Structure formats: structure tokens, C-alpha cells
Amino acid sequence: MKPGIVIGAALAVTVGAGVSLGLWASGGDDSAPAASAREQAQNSGGGSDPTSTAPRAGAPTPSPTRSYPLSQAPQTIPAVRSHTAARGPGWRPARGERVVVGDPRLADEGRLIASELGLTYAGERNDVKAGDVRLALGGQGANPESYVMTVRGGRVSISGPADSGVFYGTRTLKQEVHGGRTAPEGAVRDQPAKPVRGFMLDIARKNFTARWIEDRVRELGDLKFNQLGLHFSDDQGFRIESSSHPEVVSQPHLTKAEVKRIVALAASRHITVVPEIDSPGHLGAVIAAHPDLQLRNVRGVPVRGAVDISKPAAAKIVDDLLNEYAGLFPGDQWNLGGDEYQALVVSNPQASFPQLATAARDKYGSGATVSDLTTGWLNDRADTIRAHVRTMRAWNDGFLRGTSVQPAKDLQVGYWTGKEYGARQPVEYLSAGRKVINYNDEYLYYVLGQPNNFVYPTGQRIYEQWTPLVVRGTTAVPARYDGQILGGSFAVWCDLSNSQTEDQVAAGIRMPLRATVQKLWDPGRPALSWTGFKSLANRLG
Numbered sequence: 001m002k003p004g005i006v007i008g009a010a011l012a013v014t015v016g017a018g019v020s021l022g023l024w025a026s027g028g029d030d031s032a033p034a035a036s037a038r039e040q041a042q043n044s045g046g047g048s049d050p051t052s053t054a055p056r057a058g059a060p061t062p063s064p065t066r067s068y069p070l071s072q073a074p075q076t077i078p079a080v081r082s083h084t085a086a087r088g089p090g091w092r093p094a095r096g097e098r099v100v101v102g103d104p105r106l107a108d109e110g111r112l113i114a115s116e117l118g119l120t121y122a123g124e125r126n127d128v129k130a131g132d133v134r135l136a137l138g139g140q141g142a143n144p145e146s147y148v149m150t151v152r153g154g155r156v157s158i159s160g161p162a163d164s165g166v167f168y169g170t171r172t173l174k175q176e177v178h179g180g181r182t183a184p185e186g187a188v189r190d191q192p193a194k195p196v197r198g199f200m201l202d203i204a205r206k207n208f209t210a211r212w213i214e215d216r217v218r219e220l221g222d223l224k225f226n227q228l229g230l231h232f233s234d235d236q237g238f239r240i241e242s243s244s245h246p247e248v249v250s251q252p253h254l255t256k257a258e259v260k261r262i263v264a265l266a267a268s269r270h271i272t273v274v275p276e277i278d279s280p281g282h283l284g285a286v287i288a289a290h291p292d293l294q295l296r297n298v299r300g301v302p303v304r305g306a307v308d309i310s311k312p313a314a315a316k317i318v319d320d321l322l323n324e325y326a327g328l329f330p331g332d333q334w335n336l337g338g339d340e341y342q343a344l345v346v347s348n349p350q351a352s353f354p355q356l357a358t359a360a361r362d363k364y365g366s367g368a369t370v371s372d373l374t375t376g377w378l379n380d381r382a383d384t385i386r387a388h389v390r391t392m393r394a395w396n397d398g399f400l401r402g403t404s405v406q407p408a409k410d411l412q413v414g415y416w417t418g419k420e421y422g423a424r425q426p427v428e429y430l431s432a433g434r435k436v437i438n439y440n441d442e443y444l445y446y447v448l449g450q451p452n453n454f455v456y457p458t459g460q461r462i463y464e465q466w467t468p469l470v471v472r473g474t475t476a477v478p479a480r481y482d483g484q485i486l487g488g489s490f491a492v493w494c495d496l497s498n499s500q501t502e503d504q505v506a507a508g509i510r511m512p513l514r515a516t517v518q519k520l521w522d523p524g525r526p527a528l529s530w531t532g533f534k535s536l537a538n539r540l541g
Helices: 037-042 104-117 163-176 210-222 256-268 284-289 312-328 354-364 370-386 426-431 459-465 479-484 502-521 530-540
Strands: 011-014 082-085 098-101 120-124 133-137 147-152 155-160 186-190 196-202 227-233 272-279 294-296 302-307 333-337 391-395 412-415 436-438 445-447 485-493
Touching: 098 104, 104 120, 104 133, 104 163, 133 163, 147 163, 155 163, 163 186, 163 210, 196 210, 196 502, 210 227, 210 256, 210 502, 227 333, 227 485, 256 272, 256 312, 272 312, 284 302, 312 370, 333 370, 354 370, 370 391, 412 426, 426 436, 426 479, 445 502, 459 502, 459 530, 479 485, 485 502, 502 530
Parallel strands: 098 120, 098 133, 133 155, 196 227, 196 485, 227 272, 272 333, 333 391, 391 412, 412 436, 436 485, 445 485
Antiparallel strands: 011 082, 082 186, 147 155, 147 186, 294 302
16 A cells, blocks of 8 residues: 555544544545445445445446445454445455466465455566456555555555564454455554463373364464463473483374474464473473472471472483474473472471571572572573573463572463462563563463363453453552553463363353454443454354
């Protein structure tokens, strides 16, 4: 779309966010008058149906622009942020029509939408044909995930400052024409409210097939999610092939070839895969192969899932694995875990684990505690991953209160609970300048078997009650911290792994995923009721 050309006939209509973006650049004809809001309400048939009023005998035939009602806003999930209505026939795909690109960097996006809509991918072309879908890069300085989509004159143009934004524009177009519908005339201007829109999957405790994960990647891409977390190491299993420590790998597991295909598919949908090897707790699968690394208390009783962080061999095996998988997962994000280290849940860790207390004093001075040693472990693992140039996060209960050793300043907080040992109010992290990703277990945790008072989340509760500001429990943090909350992630945990099949999990998370991304994409109150939103989701498939 070229800047500086205004649709004189268009009316700016804001959808969902409650903030109008007004008229904006788009190609068009100045001859058609703008329609009132009343006219829009009367023209409920959408932009694809001509008016039924016939011209008077002998009167000149009206122009095509005047023969269509003012278009209605697209209905998509997530909802578009702004639609500028116009009069015209709209667009629907037809055999033989083309997808063309203005930049070779958009070839992947062009080929994908062409294959999905049954069009011909024609590559980089400058000529114009009826029915074209044209993808272009443009709009310097804007949100790279933003896009502009214009439907005009029987053609579609989608532009954005980066290929990710253009991709999201193609997702909007795909949804608009789903089921034989017509993309409405006019222009969409859209961008996400939050840069992190995630789904996290526990594949350690329950093996999920590569095909199932790939199906979720396609679903996430169409919904404009941009992160997929894979928690693949825990007490119950280690689920990805390893060359550095094959002895820790469980059966069944994903091969590296399968993971590479998942990562490549995710990249084609602009989704970053975020790996997690949790430590120093949740390492039961590693301990099964290396029982000498298991933490034992002063009476010799083993601690489930916890490695003895006073032993250099424990750090070495975890660092070996971190370095190995940094090559398998090339994205710029990493989850270090850090939660639920059981040495810290006893009343006196120093007395219960004297070897940890000694190691803490040796490393950090006479006043150091087991909490200091644990924080130092997290920092050391961060050093390992930082060498691979990653942005790192850790679970909120891995950030311990009252330690002389402080967590690395570049660690983001994955806030999931206020129930665990050491958990603090979100404002404590935010006021210290930390960036937070919202995993609120009150709304966003789907825990198989519903243990420990967890209940399967409903999309309706997320849609009607949750926002990214609701980080812990049901209470929002002050709005002044909104910029530090990077977004959120819906999470599937497989504590009781046989409670549901893969198909049951897919069905159970379907509406919660859609509700979550709606609230991460658009900060305003949704325009549709829950009933309407669910009906739209069912229509879109």
C-alpha cells in the first residue's frame, strides 16, 4: 500500500480496543459518500452483497462503488484492532488468481497463503491483475508484528514493517474467507498489544507425538501466537534424544530430527520454540541415570527430583545438556526453570543439608545460606545460556527473598503462582524493574488429572475475567506496570499423564487458547459476548 492516498468514501470504524485510529492511507476512489453509523447498522449483509434497490428507468447506471453497502468489520480470532469500512464487493479467492510479493523475503508467507487458499504463487511481480493478493514490506519504525490489509477493487494488499506482521495479515485474510465467505471491502490496521503470546507444553511427564505438536503449531500460528514452550525434562521423563548424555533419555521420546521439523514448522509460522531444562529441582530423569547426584539430607534420606548442588558433577551434566540443546533450538528465548528446589522447603535448610551450607560458605562467605547457593546455581546456568545469546526467564519461585546473592539482572520472571515456597507478590518483581511473563495458574494452567485443587480452565473465565495485568490470583497489578508485563502463556502440565489422551487435551484447550490470545492481542474489552465468541470459533474451525 502506498502512503498518502486516502479513501474519501471510507469511514473509520474501531473494533475491540475502544480507541479509534481514524482514517489512514489506502488506495481508493473519492466519489462515494461516507456512510453513517445508522447506515452501517442497516447494512448487516456485509460488504459482499449488493443493495437490492434497482435504478429508475432511463436513469444513468450508478457506479459500482455506490451499489454496495458499507462493509462490516471482519470477524476473526483474535479480533482486528481497527477496520476502515468502504463500499465495494470485497474479495474471495478464485482458481487462477495470484499471490505476488514485493520482496523476496516474503516468499514463504506468499507460498503458504497461496497453498491454503488454492491460489497460484507468482513470486516477485510488479504487474497488477484482477484478484491479486499482494504482500509487501513497508512502514519503518512501526511494531514489527503490525500490518495493514486493504481490500479494494477486487484485490488484496497486505503490508507490514516485517515479515511477521505480513504473516499475521495473511492469517486474518485466511479467517475472513473461511467457509466461502468474502473478505470485506476496506482496510484493517492491526497489531498485538503484547509481544509474548505463548503456549507451554509439558512433554516430559507425558509423551506427545511429533504430529500432535505440529498440529498445535499450525493452530497457534493461525491464532497469532508467537511462542511455544517445551518443558522436556522432569522427574518422570527426559523426552528428547541426546548425544551428550544418552543415558538420561526416556522412552518414548522425540528424535532430534523430529524436533528440527517442529522448530522449522514453528519458524515458518513466526513462532519461537522456548526450551526448558528445569534445574536444580525436577531432575528425576537425570538422577535415575546418575543416582550419585541426588540430594540427601543429614540423615541420608534422598530428596525427590533434586540434585546436590554442592557437587560439581551436577553442574557439569546440566551444562552439558544446556550447551547441546542450544544448538537444537536456535530461537532467542530460554527457560531456565529454577522452581521448587526441595532443599528450601524445610524449616532449617542449613541444618538439614550441611553439605549445601558448607558449599555456600565456601563460595560466598561465612554468612551465606543454602538460598544463596541455590541463587548462585541459577546464575551459573544463566551464564551458560548467555554465551549462546539468549533472553532468559525463570519461574518466580526461583527468585528467592533475602539472599545476599541476587539473581542476574537480565532474567525475566515467569510468574505462575503465589502458593509455592518463596513466592512473592508480582509487584515485588515489577517494582524492582523485572520484566514479567504471565502464567497465572489461577486461569492459565491446564493440569492433567486436576491434582492439588487445580481445575481445568474454561475459555469463558479467561475471556471474561483475565487480563495480562492479573498476574497472581484474581487481582490486577497497577496499570503503571503494564509495559513490564511482556505478555502471557497458557500452559499444559501433565502431572497425572494418563488422565487425558492427546485428542482430549487438544479439545480441552481449544477455547482457552482462543480466549487467551484474544486478551493478549487486544487490551480492550471484547466486543463479542462469550456466546458470540464461541460461535465465531466454531464457525472458523
